[in-house]
Amino acid sequence: MNPKDIYHRLIECMKKGRSMNIALILAAGVGQRMRSGGLPKQFLKIMGKPIVVYTLEKFQDCAEVDQIIIVCHGGYIEYMNDLLIQYRISKAVKVVVGGKDRQSSIKNGLEVIIDNGGEKDDIVIIHDGVRPLVDNATISENIRATKEYGCAVTVHPVTESVVITSQSDAGLEDFKKRRDTYSLTAPQTFRLGEIAEAYKKSENNNIPLLDAAMVYTNAGGKIRLVKEHNTNLKITTPEDFYFLRAILDLEESKYIFGL
Numbered sequence: 001m002n003p004k005d006i007y008h009r010l011i012e013c014m015k016k017g018r019s020m021n022i023a024l025i026l027a028a029g030v031g032q033r034m035r036s037g038g039l040p041k042q043f044l045k046i047m048g049k050p051i052v053v054y055t056l057e058k059f060q061d062c063a064e065v066d067q068i069i070i071v072c073h074g075g076y077i078e079y080m081n082d083l084l085i086q087y088r089i090s091k092a093v094k095v096v097v098g099g100k101d102r103q104s105s106i107k108n109g110l111e112v113i114i115d116n117g118g119e120k121d122d123i124v125i126i127h128d129g130v131r132p133l134v135d136n137a138t139i140s141e142n143i144r145a146t147k148e149y150g151c152a153v154t155v156h157p158v159t160e161s162v163v164i165t166s167q168s169d170a171g172l173e174d175f176k177k178r179r180d181t182y183s184l185t186a187p188q189t190f191r192l193g194e195i196a197e198a199y200k201k202s203e204n205n206n207i208p209l210l211d212a213a214m215v216y217t218n219a220g221g222k223i224r225l226v227k228e229h230n231t232n233l234k235i236t237t238p239e240d241f242y243f244l245r246a247i248l249d250l251e252e253s254k255y256i257f258g259l
Contacts, residue, residue: 020122021143022192023059023068023091024109027052027080027129028098030073040073041235042129046245047252049087051235052080054132054248056089062139065125068092069113071105103199106212110196120193123147126212127187130235133247134187141226142189149224152189153213155182156228182225185232188212194221 027042042052059065068089072080074097084092096112098105106126113124123146127134138154145152162181165174188211190198195212198219202209209215213223235244 019119020066021064021125022113022118022122023065023125023127023187024106024113025052025055025059025068025070025127025129026098026102026105026109028071028073028105029130040076041241043076043079044235044241046241047248050083051132051244052129053083053087053089055127055129055134056084056092057087058132058134058136059125059127059139060089060091062136064140064143065091069109070095070129071098071109072096073098102211103209103215107199110192110199113192114196118192120191120196122192123189124192124195125187125189128234131186131232132235132244133230134232135228135230138226138228138230138232139187142187145224145226146189146191150191150194151216151221151223152226153223154185154187154226154228154232156185156232157182182227184211184213185228185234190216 027040029042030040042055043050045051046054056068056070059068068091070080070084070092072095077095077097080095083089084095094112094116096108099108109126110124113122123143125139125142134154142152142154158178158181161178162176163170163174164176190212195216198212198216198221201219202215205218207218209218217223231247233240233244233247235241
């Protein structure tokens with residue numbers, strides 16, 4: 001997106017009297033578990049298109065998303081910019097160098113949003129570049145819930161019984177009701193001012209905080225759950241890669257045959 005387009009989008013939001021909805025896409029991983037010969041997993045191609053492009057297209061096509069910021073591995077900044085041009089991801093306004101881990105990458109992205117005029121009431125939709133199956137309804141519900149409750153975290157209801165214990169055996173009290181148990185997926189969505197402040201508070205924290213939702217709750221916030229029921233797969237292992245390819249192939253077949 002060129003500066004003129006960015007300016008007009010900002011003016012449009014100001015006229016409507018609403019905050020900006022900014023997608024922060026995390027694509028800085030190196031994919032050590034993928035065994036892909038050195039190429040980060042987000043750039044692996046399925047049906048001729050890199051995984052991260054499938055993800056970016058979901059946010060490009062969501063009418064409620066105003067801008068996209070991408071946190072990228074430092075060695076692939078130029079390649080990412082080329083992909084944005086090739087696949088016409090016009091909402092992408094900045095590609096940022098990632099940090100040493102997920103949390104530092106998120107902080108890098110938040111700092112760039114703030115430095116580029118982000119307001120405290122703007123909404124930041126944090127999503128993994130290797131979760132290409134997120135649907136429009138989930139993105140929209142994250143934005144709606146954050147406007148009402150201050151944050152939203154996407155969760156997936158578990159389909160099997162769960163036992164939680166740090167021991168090698170378990171008692172009845174360690175079994176949890178399936179209907180009350182969820183796995184955290186993405187996106188995780190927050191007001192910019194609140195999540196930035198939460199990260200500031202966590203700087204000297206010795207407790208491992210694995211994602212933005214944990215940082216937010218550690219700072220005293222409560223998360224609003226957005227329940228999804230689709231397959232919002234995160235590509236982490238070779239098995240995930242082939243599973244994704246099968247899903248995309250099925251979706252293409254449905255489209256071709258009008259199913």
